[in-house]
Amino acid sequence: MADHATSPVTLAGDERITLAHGEGGRAMRRLIERVILPTFDSAELRTLGDAACLSLPAPRLAISTDSYVVSPLFFPGGDIGALAVNGTVNDLAVAGARPRWITVGLIVEEGFPLATLSRILESIARAAANVDVTVVAGDTKVVPHGMADQLFVNTTGVGELVPPVPPGPARLQAGDAILVSGPIGRHGVAVLTAREGLGFDPPPRSDCAPLFAAVEALRQADVPVRAMRDATRGGLAAVLHEWADPCGLTMAVDEGRLPVTDDVRGVCELLGLDPLHVASEGTMVIAVPKDAAEEAVAALRSVSVSAAAARIGSVIPRRLAPVLIRRALGRELPVDEPLGILLPRIC
Numbered sequence: 001m002a003d004h005a006t007s008p009v010t011l012a013g014d015e016r017i018t019l020a021h022g023e024g025g026r027a028m029r030r031l032i033e034r035v036i037l038p039t040f041d042s043a044e045l046r047t048l049g050d051a052a053c054l055s056l057p058a059p060r061l062a063i064s065t066d067s068y069v070v071s072p073l074f075f076p077g078g079d080i081g082a083l084a085v086n087g088t089v090n091d092l093a094v095a096g097a098r099p100r101w102i103t104v105g106l107i108v109e110e111g112f113p114l115a116t117l118s119r120i121l122e123s124i125a126r127a128a129a130n131v132d133v134t135v136v137a138g139d140t141k142v143v144p145h146g147m148a149d150q151l152f153v154n155t156t157g158v159g160e161l162v163p164p165v166p167p168g169p170a171r172l173q174a175g176d177a178i179l180v181s182g183p184i185g186r187h188g189v190a191v192l193t194a195r196e197g198l199g200f201d202p203p204p205r206s207d208c209a210p211l212f213a214a215v216e217a218l219r220q221a222d223v224p225v226r227a228m229r230d231a232t233r234g235g236l237a238a239v240l241h242e243w244a245d246p247c248g249l250t251m252a253v254d255e256g257r258l259p260v261t262d263d264v265r266g267v268c269e270l271l272g273l274d275p276l277h278v279a280s281e282g283t284m285v286i287a288v289p290k291d292a293a294e295e296a297v298a299a300l301r302s303v304s305v306s307a308a309a310a311r312i313g314s315v316i317p318r319r320l321a322p323v324l325i326r327r328a329l330g331r332e333l334p335v336d337e338p339l340g341i342l343l344p345r346i347c
């Protein structure tokens with residue numbers, strides 16, 4: 001997955017993280033100077049100060065933080081490093097911000113192979129460069145063997161808000177169109193099949209990807225977006241439930257319009273999961289006024305990350321259920337709010 005030829009240092013094949021790497025002494029300084037700094041080279045990091053100093057590009061900023069504990073660390077379509085960058089910059093992007101800076105906090109279990117850590121750091125660096133984001137600060141802690149499961153990563157992202165910022169779900173109106181930027185449920189299914197060794201061939205791939213280009217395409221096309229959210233934990237159903245509350249309306253989705261890949265459908269049927277409840281990491285939900293729906297889909301389809309964008313339903317006056325799915329023959333069924341215990345450690 002990672003290209004070791006681009007590694008900034010040659011690591012001894014069996015070197016492992018020790019408690020000393022997290023203790024602020026010489027071992028830690030060597031880790032920072034040999035591995036971390038060359039991987040994330042940025043002016044802000046090179047000062048090795050207690051804090052990175054940033055020049056504000058815009059009067060209003062967005063900030064978002066998230067911790068990543070995904071298991072396994074590597075899965076088809078991504079790894080914990082790419083996920084830790086894309087997950088956080090996507091939260092900035094859907095809030096209407098252009099991601100600019102990111103911090104990286106590592107919690108490493110004693111004995112973790114240094115070469116694997118380096119491979120994950122390279123993945124973080126690649127994902128950050130891919131969205132023009134600079135790693136400006138970081139931290140490494142090592143905990144004794146058995147006190148953490150290999151590696152946890154925390155990232156905090158800062159972005160500049162680019163007007164017009166979507167007003168959010170409280171402003172949804174009956175008649176608005178609901179869109180998704182691509183097929184749903186791919187990340188959760190990829191991680192679950194990798195973890196459980198379900199042996200699908202080819203293995204389902206995560207959709208882990210940055211969404212900023214899709215948000216930018218909507219902005220360039222002057223689409224008046226009401227709300228955007230990436231459909232991560234809890235999937236599309238969680239987003240629609242979160243939107244139904246503040247506006248007091250019902251989100252109605254047509255099953256026949258939902259983009260679901262064959263592998264996601266297959267795994268979900270096998271495990272008794274509903275794709276509506278399974279996480280994506282490169283797919284977002286967008287609400288726009290009805291008249292702007294066609295233009296929005298066209299704008300989304302013009303960029304690769306959202307090439308399979310589709311209009312999937314609409315906002316309607318409140319019914320008994322806050323979220324409805326229209327199945328075959330016009331049957332309308334309520335969609336449950338996910339409980340959040342089905343799929344642990346997928347991000």
Ligand code: MG
Binds near residue numbers: 090229230232
């Ligand atoms: Mg989010």
